[in-house]
Ligand SMILES: Cc1ncc(C[n+]2csc(CCOP(=O)(O)OP(=O)(O)O)c2C)c(N)n1
């Protein structure tokens with residue numbers, strides 16, 4: 314097939330269209346003007362962000378929601394360094410993503426020219442693949458490979474640098490075919506072995522997590538759990554892989570885990586982990602599952618053969634995509650679940666008890682009860698509401714007390730990156746304009762990417778943002794009181810009026826300081842976001858002493874002093 318000569322930028326945008334790209338995120342730069350020109354009238358929606366960190370987080374969220382690579386364009390040096398937090402998050406979260414970076418021209422390269430960075434070295438450990446496209450006639454090949462790598466096996470980020478002169482060079486080159494993500498699948502003998510192990514179990518448990526899931530895979534796993542009456546836990550920040558209202562769902566295996574659930578994981582005789590890496594947060598610091606040889610008979614199913622056996626020596630390790638494994642497990646002949654079927658209801662009751670009002674509110678008579686706030690959200694928001702958050706103690710109120718409605722109702726960084734909440738919330742609303750999206754943000758966390766409120770207004774993303782204002786970097790303060798009681802250092806914040814900030818950006822803003830004010834404020838915020846397709850902030854002003862559901866700062870400090878700290 315002969316092709317008319319096209320510029321590098323045009324070849325690149327045409328390639329994106331071949332692979333089904335409908336949306337891209339980014340911040341412009343003079344380094345990739347030819348791509349910007351090709352995007353003009355391309356049919357691809359280019360969401361312009363206010364900071365590259367926000368753009369890269371949005372691309373990560375897009376990848377999580379759609380399974381297609383989130384596309385992000387940034388400029389060299391400063392743009393790329395800003396975007397790096399999103400690349401790291403996409404790597405840790407196993408989200409498909411492609412970051413394109415405008416690079417200095419080949420005529421100036423390797424002189425540390427203006428804003429020049431060698432991205433292969435910079436992103437070496439953070440991305441699945443980093444490359445620079447030096448010839449316009451090879452763009453289709455590189456783009457096809459980028460999509461292939463980002464989505465195959467364990468999904469993750471790819472970084473491609475685009476030298477400026479390469480983008481303006483014309484080449485006559487044909488487009489490729491659309492990419493075809495490839496995944497492994499369990500073999501029949503592996504499923505037979507899994508079934509055999511399950512049939513020998515007395516206290517089996519299923520643990521779901523990781524990237525690469527879709528609706529069908531979640532539905533298949535639910536059928537497998539039902540047929541074998543298995544209790545199901547979800548790994549840290551993958552709590553939406555099973556509808557939390559399902560009778561077999563027994564809680565999230567993450568930070569601040571229900572001790573009864575931790576005991577169940579620890580004492581399981583056969584643990585079937587489907588998808589999670591079994592990282593530090595999911596294993597309570599490698600304690601509830603021992604490394605390298607777990608005490609449980611571990612079946613570990615993961616998309617990447619490199620992951621399997623690297624931290625945990627499973628008795629059975631299967632390299633498989635999630636849809637492939639889930640389909641085969643759904644079709645597996647069920648085992649006799651007589652030995653454990655009664656314990657599922659018991660585990661579920663423990664989960665329900667864990668979601669009841671914590672004592673700190675009963676004991677403190679706090680004017681603003683954060684547990685009640687979540688109950689109010691449950692009352693007013695639909696079950697398929699998407700909840701987003703970043704890092705900080707405030708996230709506990711979502712993780713522990715909200716019931717996630719299934720795939721994909723949670724967007725939260727397993728990388729623990731602050732600043733994820735607002736961009737992911739805005740991206741969720743852009744991708745799903747018909748869904749309700751509620752973002753949980755800390756007062757520290759909000760201001761790491763709160764500028765993306767402007768993006769929400771520009772693209773009419775009616776997300777409701779709840780800012781938990783405790784006037785501190787609370788998580789760090791909590792650790793501080795535990796290790797250095799009473800010596801507050803570097804964790805106090807003086808904040809703006811967040812509700813006024815929202816109004817200044819063109820949204821709706823209210824501050825709430827008492828429990829009974831929250832319900833009506835939420836009603837107004839939801840009505841505003843739905844009617845106007847614009848964002849709203851509800852700022853919660855509350856007593857910073859209420860640092861976690863389990864303990865106040867005062868208690869933590871007293872315990873530390875008593876322990877001789
Ligand atoms: C980008 C980034 N910087 C720093 C940290 C370390 N860190 C974790 S939680 C936290 C404080 C979060 O404060 P805030 O958002 O106000 O939430 P709170 O804990 O007060 O509820 C910090 C500084 C991080 N996880 N990510």
Ligand SMILES: [Mg+2]
Pocket residue numbers: 705755756757781782783784785786787
């Ligand atoms: Mg805070």
